[in-house]
Amino acid sequence: MIKNIISIFKRDIKTIIKNKAALATVLGLCIMPCLYTLVNVRAIWNPYSSAKLSNISIAVVNRDQGALFQDRNINMGDEIVNNLKKNHNIGWKFVDSKEADQGMMDGKYYAEIEIPEDFSSDLSSIITDNPRKAQIFYKSNTKTSPMGSKITEGAVNSLVSSIKSNFVYSVNKAIFSSLNIIGKKAEKNKFQIIDLKNSIIALGDNMDLVTAVLGGINDNASDIALILTQLKPIISTAGNINITNQVPVGNKELIKSIKSSLNNSFDNIQVNFNNAKADIYRLQTLADNLNSSIEDVNFSNINSTADKMNYQIDMLNGEVDSIIDFLQTVNGFAHNSRISNLLNSLNDVKSLLNIERNNINNLQQSLNNTNQINSSLNNSIVHNTWNVSLKLIDSVNQYNNEVKGELDAIADDLIASSNNSADILKTAEFMNKQGIKSINTLIDGSRLIADSSGKLENQLLQFKKPIINASNKLKLTNNKDIVKIITILQNDPEIMGNFMANPFNIKEENIYTIPNFGSAFAPTYMTISIWVGCTMLAAMLKTTAAKFEGSENLSLKEEYFGKMLLFVSISIIQSLIIVFTTKFILHVYTENFFLMIIFGLISSLAFSTIVYSMVSIFGNLGKAIAVLLVVVQLAGSGATYPIQLNPLIFRIFQPFFPFTYSLSGFRESIGGPLISTVVIDFSILVLMSVIAVLVGLFLKKPLYGIMNRFHSKFIESGIGI
Numbered sequence: 001m002i003k004n005i006i007s008i009f010k011r012d013i014k015t016i017i018k019n020k021a022a023l024a025t026v027l028g029l030c031i032m033p034c035l036y037t038l039v040n041v042r043a044i045w046n047p048y049s050s051a052k053l054s055n056i057s058i059a060v061v062n063r064d065q066g067a068l069f070q071d072r073n074i075n076m077g078d079e080i081v082n083n084l085k086k087n088h089n090i091g092w093k094f095v096d097s098k099e100a101d102q103g104m105m106d107g108k109y110y111a112e113i114e115i116p117e118d119f120s121s122d123l124s125s126i127i128t129d130n131p132r133k134a135q136i137f138y139k140s141n142t143k144t145s146p147m148g149s150k151i152t153e154g155a156v157n158s159l160v161s162s163i164k165s166n167f168v169y170s171v172n173k174a175i176f177s178s179l180n181i182i183g184k185k186a187e188k189n190k191f192q193i194i195d196l197k198n199s200i201i202a203l204g205d206n207m208d209l210v211t212a213v214l215g216g217i218n219d220n221a222s223d224i225a226l227i228l229t230q231l232k233p234i235i236s237t238a239g240n241i242n243i244t245n246q247v248p249v250g251n252k253e254l255i256k257s258i259k260s261s262l263n264n265s266f267d268n269i270q271v272n273f274n275n276a277k278a279d280i281y282r283l284q285t286l287a288d289n290l291n292s293s294i295e296d297v298n299f300s301n302i303n304s305t306a307d308k309m310n311y312q313i314d315m316l317n318g319e320v321d322s323i324i325d326f327l328q329t330v331n332g333f334a335h336n337s338r339i340s341n342l343l344n345s346l347n348d349v350k351s352l353l354n355i356e357r358n359n360i361n362n363l364q365q366s367l368n369n370t371n372q373i374n375s376s377l378n379n380s381i382v383h384n385t386w387n388v389s390l391k392l393i394d395s396v397n398q399y400n401n402e403v404k405g406e407l408d409a410i411a412d413d414l415i416a417s418s419n420n421s422a423d424i425l426k427t428a429e430f431m432n433k434q435g436i437k438s439i440n441t442l443i444d445g446s447r448l449i450a451d452s453s454g455k456l457e458n459q460l461l462q463f464k465k466p467i468i469n470a471s472n473k474l475k476l477t478n479n480k481d482i483v484k485i486i487t488i489l490q491n492d493p494e495i496m497g498n499f500m501a502n503p504f505n506i507k508e509e510n511i512y513t514i515p516n517f518g519s520a521f522a523p524t525y526m527t528i529s530i531w532v533g534c535t536m537l538a539a540m541l542k543t544t545a546a547k548f549e550g551s552e553n554l555s556l557k558e559e560y561f562g563k564m565l566l567f568v569s570i571s572i573i574q575s576l577i578i579v580f581t582t583k584f585i586l587h588v589y590t591e592n593f594f595l596m597i598i599f600g601l602i603s604s605l606a607f608s609t610i611v612y613s614m615v616s617i618f619g620n621l622g623k624a625i626a627v628l629l630v631v632v633q634l635a636g637s638g639a640t641y642p643i644q645l646n647p648l649i650f651r652i653f654q655p656f657f658p659f660t661y662s663l664s665g666f667r668e669s670i671g672g673p674l675i676s677t678v679v680i681d682f683s684i685l686v687l688m689s690v691i692a693v694l695v696g697l698f699l700k701k702p703l704y705g706i707m708n709r710f711h712s713k714f715i716e717s718g719i720g721i
Contacts, residue, residue, distance in 0.1 A: 008562025033533030045518035059100035111152035512671035523666030575604035599665035613696030
């Protein structure tokens with residue numbers, strides 16, 4: 001069997017070599033398929049280059065009348081035309097409306113762009129109460145070339161994007177020029193803005209508590225004013241009594257009363273000392289909080305804590321002043337050295353408190369003026385607070401250990417001297433009159449507090465909801481965000497305008513780089529060329545063996561395989577010529593040329609066995625099927641457009657088309673191979689070759705009689721060969 005198969009093949013080769021006509025025909029069949037690739041790939045080698053696209057003519061008609069924008073005349077139409085004159089990526093033709101319309105009608109121009117009269121005025125309406133979208137009119141001539149209309153459409157979209165970008169740049173540049181001024185002012189008050197934000201958040205979080213407290217203040221202040229008003233006549237009457245003249249010296253009841261009053265005063269000293277100790281502990285805590293806020297650079301907390309420390313210092317000063325005033329009065333009569341020492345110690349406390357207040361005020365002033373934290377002042381505050389605490393505790397110990405025990409004896413000595421007692425009572429009388437003045441002030445102050453707190457409460461209740469909403473929104477921002485916003489407002493308007501117009505750049509990165517369109521499209525034409533070559537062989541060469549000595553003993557199987565060897569051999573030669581001319585004449589880019597050769601050979605094997613088997617079995621009908629498969633596979637294998645764009649029926653049959661795997665293999669050799677894809681493509685093409693041979697082998701004999709009679713009838717008709 002094999003001997004007969006080889007005999008058929010040898011006889012065909014000898015005939016081709018000896019017969020010049022046969023040799024010329026076979027040589028032509030070997031060379032012609034490569035022309036399909038050479039011509040078509042060269043024609044589309046780089047169709048989107050500037051040199052080629054400049055031949056695509058687009059008419060541009062500018063009718064823009066200009067407009068007034070920010071006190072200056074603008075004409076965006078003229079700017080567009082000037083920019084297009086510098087753009088040589090496409091053939092822009094600047095003409096009037098009449099010439100443009102005529103050129104569109106006769107096919108001179110592929111498209112027309114018209115900039116209307118109100119283009120600039122519509123663009124500049126963005127700063128008015130009635131902004132209008134500007135329009136550009138685009139007309140395309142799809143009859144001239146469908147691909148040409150797509151190219152012009154892309155050019156117009158690029159133009160529109162450029163116009164948008166330039167206009168957004170101009171508008172944002174103007175906006176940021178104004179915001180730049182605001183940003184500089186905001187920078188000076190950056191920390192006040194942050195403090196205001198924190199205050200609003202705190203007010204929103206504690207709105208119910210604040211309004212309740214204000215309501216209580218209003219009620220209590222009103223009550224205090226009423227009580228003081230009622231007490232004023234009583235105190236005033238008591239103050240008008242001449243104590244020294246109406247009370248006889250030596251009155252036992254008076255002496256007892258005076259002694260009791262002095263003892264109560266001594267008790268009040270103890271109370272004031274206890275309050276002062278509590279206040280100094282609070283001051284120490286606040287000093288620690290201040291130091292923590294400075295370490296965290298929390299400007300809002302720094303100012304808030306400093307204010308609380310000043311308030312605590314005022315409380316301490318009041319308590320210490322009360323003790324000093326009383327002890328000075330007593331010591332004016334007693335001249336006690338221990339009381340004098342205590343007074344000196346208390347005066348030292350006051351001096352330290354004044355130093356503390358000055359340091360705190362200087363720290364706040366430095367922070368507000370320079371936005372800088374003075375570390376030395378902070379250290380002084382912490383150190384001085386500790387000194388105040390030590391000095392005050394020392395004064396308390398002096399009072400408890402040295403002064404308090406002598407106060408009863410001092411009281412007895414004072415009472416024993418009537419003159420001294422009278423002096424004390426006169427002092428009490430003077431203090432009584434001063435108290436009346438203070439009561440008047442307290443009454444006025446209480447009424448003012450009641451009135452102000454009531455108004456403030458009403459205002460807060462009225463704006464409660466907006467304040468809470470603002471507080472919730474401000475919580476979403478942190479201080480760093482506010483600082484960033486202020487920094488943005490101070491940025492260069494030109495830079496910000498450009499950023500807003502083009503907020504990002506596209507960084508292109510190709511996974512498999514193919515340098516030109518021709519190389520990318522070469523696999524399609526190489527695949528078609530190999531199939532067309534096989535179809536040409538089927539059309540020109542016979543699938544039946546010629547008569548020679550011993551041919552009468554040939555079986556259909558031997559004839560089938562013997563003629564197949566010739567078809568496959570010539571197809572392989574065609575494929576090699578296609579691959580080498582594509583590489584060395586067209587200079588198509590290849591990542592792996594050896595792989596391209598391999599897929600050329602396996603594609604020719606698969607295609608030739610498929611086409612030969614169809615023609616061998618079905619005759620002329622098989623030739624028609626081979627031609628039909630070219631059309632179907634070209635549309636359904638993803639050769640030109642992505643398969644996802646094709647109708648569903650093509651997507652279903654795409655995995656069964658030989659083109660699919662031949663195309664993929666050539667693309668792997670050009671763009672860069674993925675081993676898994678290469679193995680799959682190669683294996684399926686081999687499998688298709690085997691299936692084609694088996695189908696031909698098993699169908700050749702059963703269908704031979706039917707197809708032979710069909711062919712004879714067709715010949716008898718006189719219209720077929």
